[in-house]
Amino acid sequence: MTTLIDSYAVQCAKCKKLRYIEAQEKYEEIRSKSPHTCFECKSCEELGDVHVDVDSPNVRWFLDQHGIPKTPKGWKRILVVRGNGEKVDVYYETPQQKKVRSPKQVAKFIQDNEEFKDDVKMEEISFVAPKRMKKPKS
DNA sequence: GCCACCGGTGGC
DNA sequence: GCCACCGGTGGC
Numbered sequence: 001m002t003t004l005i006d007s008y009a010v011q012c013a014k015c016k017k018l019r020y021i022e023a024q025e026k027y028e029e030i031r032s033k034s035p036h037t038c039f040e041c042k043s044c045e046e047l048g049d050v051h052v053d054v055d056s057p058n059v060r061w062f063l064d065q066h067g068i069p070k071t072p073k074g075w076k077r078i079l080v081v082r083g084n085g086e087k088v089d090v091y092y093e094t095p096q097q098k099k100v101r102s103p104k105q106v107a108k109f110i111q112d113n114e115e116f117k118d119d120v121k122m123e124e125i126s127f128v129a130p131k132r133m134k135k136p137k138s
Numbered sequence: 139g140c141c142a143c144c145g146g147t148g149g150c
Numbered sequence: 151g152c153c154a155c156c157g158g159t160g161g162c
Contacts, residue, residue, distance in 0.1 A: 002142080082144070089143080090154095099141080102155055127154065139162100146157085 005062065005079035005088065005130070009050055013038035017048035025070075028077075034066045054133045060085055062130035072120040079130065088129040095119070102127065 008027035009018045019041060021027040030039050052061050060081060071077040074095035079088050091099045092106065095116065100106050106125050110116070 080143085084144095087144090087153095091142095104155080129154080131153090141159100141162095143160090144158090146155105147153100148155090150152090150154100 003081040003085075005081060010034075010039045012041040012044060014040050015044035017041060017044065017046075018050045018052065020049045024077075028068070028070045031064060031066065031068055032070045036067075052133065054135050061133040062088055063133050064130040065128050068126045068128060069124045072124045074119060086132055088132075090127045090129045092125060092127075 006024075008021045008024065010021055010027070010030055011018050019039075021030065053059070054061055062079075062081075071092070076093040078091040078093060078099075080091065081088055089101070091101050093099055094109055094113075096113075098109070100109055103122065103125065106120070106122060110120065110122075
Protein backbone atom coordinates (compact mmCIF):
# COMPACT_ATOMS: atom_id res chain seq x y z
CA MET A 1 0.00 0.00 0.00
CA THR A 2 1.34 3.35 -0.99
CA THR A 3 1.41 5.98 1.71
CA LEU A 4 1.25 9.52 0.48
CA ILE A 5 1.75 12.72 2.41
CA ASP A 6 -1.53 14.54 1.96
CA SER A 7 -1.96 16.72 5.04
CA TYR A 8 -0.05 19.87 5.78
CA ALA A 9 0.38 22.06 8.79
CA VAL A 10 2.39 25.21 9.40
CA GLN A 11 3.54 26.92 12.53
CA CYS A 12 2.48 30.47 13.33
CA ALA A 13 5.47 32.76 13.72
CA LYS A 14 3.81 34.58 16.62
CA CYS A 15 2.01 32.07 18.83
CA LYS A 16 3.87 28.95 17.57
CA LYS A 17 0.64 26.98 17.24
CA LEU A 18 0.25 24.61 14.34
CA ARG A 19 -2.47 25.21 11.77
CA TYR A 20 -3.67 22.72 9.22
CA ILE A 21 -3.59 24.05 5.70
CA GLU A 22 -6.40 22.62 3.63
CA ALA A 23 -4.95 22.60 0.15
CA GLN A 24 -1.51 21.56 -1.02
CA GLU A 25 -1.46 24.62 -3.28
CA LYS A 26 -2.00 26.94 -0.35
CA TYR A 27 0.60 25.10 1.69
CA GLU A 28 3.12 25.36 -1.13
CA GLU A 29 2.40 29.07 -1.41
CA ILE A 30 3.29 29.55 2.25
CA ARG A 31 6.32 27.29 2.03
CA SER A 32 7.68 29.05 -1.06
CA LYS A 33 7.75 32.40 0.79
CA SER A 34 9.10 30.99 4.03
CA PRO A 35 11.15 32.00 5.94
CA HIS A 36 11.25 35.50 4.42
CA THR A 37 7.54 35.92 4.84
CA CYS A 38 6.34 34.24 8.00
CA PHE A 39 3.01 32.56 8.39
CA GLU A 40 0.74 33.97 11.06
CA CYS A 41 -2.59 32.75 12.36
CA LYS A 42 -5.75 34.65 11.49
CA SER A 43 -6.42 34.55 15.19
CA CYS A 44 -3.82 33.38 17.65
CA GLU A 45 -6.54 33.16 20.31
CA GLU A 46 -7.96 29.99 18.80
CA LEU A 47 -6.72 26.64 20.00
CA GLY A 48 -4.06 24.93 17.92
CA ASP A 49 -5.17 22.30 15.41
CA VAL A 50 -2.69 19.63 16.20
CA HIS A 51 -0.22 18.42 18.71
CA VAL A 52 2.89 16.84 17.24
CA ASP A 53 3.67 13.44 18.66
CA VAL A 54 6.68 12.16 16.77
CA ASP A 55 6.20 8.68 18.23
CA SER A 56 2.54 8.41 17.37
CA PRO A 57 1.72 5.02 15.87
CA ASN A 58 -1.02 6.58 13.77
CA VAL A 59 0.49 9.77 12.40
CA ARG A 60 3.91 10.32 10.90
CA TRP A 61 5.42 13.77 11.06
CA PHE A 62 7.84 15.09 8.50
CA LEU A 63 9.45 18.49 8.46
CA ASP A 64 9.76 20.36 5.19
CA GLN A 65 12.50 22.68 4.12
CA HIS A 66 11.81 26.38 3.63
CA GLY A 67 11.54 28.00 0.24
CA ILE A 68 10.71 25.02 -1.96
CA PRO A 69 9.18 26.46 -5.13
CA LYS A 70 5.51 26.12 -5.90
CA THR A 71 4.73 23.22 -8.19
CA PRO A 72 4.26 24.44 -11.76
CA LYS A 73 0.71 24.52 -13.13
CA GLY A 74 -0.33 21.21 -14.61
CA TRP A 75 2.34 19.36 -12.65
CA LYS A 76 1.90 17.41 -9.46
CA ARG A 77 4.37 17.00 -6.61
CA ILE A 78 3.98 13.60 -5.02
CA LEU A 79 5.44 12.59 -1.67
CA VAL A 80 5.65 8.86 -1.12
CA VAL A 81 6.47 7.55 2.34
CA ARG A 82 8.66 4.47 2.15
CA GLY A 83 7.60 1.16 3.65
CA ASN A 84 9.62 1.60 6.83
CA GLY A 85 8.09 5.05 7.32
CA GLU A 86 11.46 6.70 7.75
CA LYS A 87 12.02 8.31 4.41
CA VAL A 88 10.06 10.15 1.76
CA ASP A 89 10.62 10.03 -1.97
CA VAL A 90 9.70 13.05 -4.07
CA TYR A 91 8.22 12.55 -7.51
CA TYR A 92 6.80 14.98 -9.98
CA GLU A 93 4.07 14.04 -12.38
CA THR A 94 4.19 15.85 -15.70
CA PRO A 95 1.04 17.16 -17.42
CA GLN A 96 1.15 13.88 -19.38
CA GLN A 97 1.01 11.84 -16.17
CA LYS A 98 4.60 10.74 -16.54
CA LYS A 99 6.50 10.44 -13.29
CA VAL A 100 9.96 11.93 -12.96
CA ARG A 101 12.26 11.59 -10.00
CA SER A 102 15.39 13.61 -10.64
CA PRO A 103 16.48 16.96 -12.09
CA LYS A 104 18.06 15.04 -14.94
CA GLN A 105 14.73 13.50 -15.91
CA VAL A 106 13.05 16.91 -15.72
CA ALA A 107 15.69 18.41 -17.99
CA LYS A 108 15.19 15.56 -20.43
CA PHE A 109 11.45 16.02 -20.32
CA ILE A 110 11.79 19.72 -21.14
CA GLN A 111 14.17 18.92 -23.95
CA ASP A 112 11.88 16.26 -25.39
CA ASN A 113 8.74 18.35 -25.05
CA GLU A 114 9.56 21.77 -26.47
CA GLU A 115 5.90 22.76 -26.41
CA PHE A 116 5.92 22.70 -22.60
CA LYS A 117 9.24 24.35 -22.01
CA ASP A 118 7.65 27.69 -21.10
CA ASP A 119 5.40 26.06 -18.49
CA VAL A 120 8.17 24.70 -16.32
CA LYS A 121 11.61 25.89 -15.35
CA MET A 122 14.25 23.88 -13.59
CA GLU A 123 14.17 26.38 -10.69
CA GLU A 124 10.53 25.51 -10.11
CA ILE A 125 11.35 21.89 -9.39
CA SER A 126 12.84 20.64 -6.15
CA PHE A 127 13.32 17.05 -5.11
CA VAL A 128 14.29 18.00 -1.59
CA ALA A 129 12.30 15.67 0.62
CA PRO A 130 10.75 16.40 4.00
CA LYS A 131 12.60 14.77 6.87
CA ARG A 132 11.18 12.52 9.54
CA MET A 133 10.73 14.48 12.73
CA LYS A 134 12.62 13.18 15.70
CA LYS A 135 12.19 13.71 19.34
CA PRO A 136 14.25 16.68 20.45
CA LYS A 137 17.18 15.69 22.62
CA SER A 138 16.38 16.34 26.25
C1' DG B 139 8.32 -4.51 -20.46
C1' DC B 140 7.17 -1.29 -17.11
C1' DC B 141 7.43 1.04 -12.97
C1' DA B 142 7.01 1.40 -7.91
C1' DC B 143 10.08 0.85 -4.64
C1' DC B 144 14.31 0.45 -2.20
C1' DG B 145 19.55 0.29 -1.62
C1' DG B 146 23.85 2.33 -2.31
C1' DT B 147 26.93 6.08 -2.85
C1' DG B 148 29.23 10.40 -4.59
C1' DG B 149 29.61 14.82 -3.33
C1' DC B 150 29.10 17.89 -0.08
C1' DG C 151 27.64 11.70 8.31
C1' DC C 152 23.93 13.00 5.49
C1' DC C 153 21.02 12.96 1.67
C1' DA C 154 19.94 13.96 -3.26
C1' DC C 155 20.20 11.26 -6.84
C1' DC C 156 20.42 7.26 -9.56
C1' DG C 157 20.72 2.10 -10.56
C1' DG C 158 18.67 -2.10 -10.16
C1' DT C 159 14.95 -5.26 -9.74
C1' DG C 160 10.79 -7.78 -7.99
C1' DG C 161 6.24 -8.08 -8.92
C1' DC C 162 2.92 -7.26 -11.90
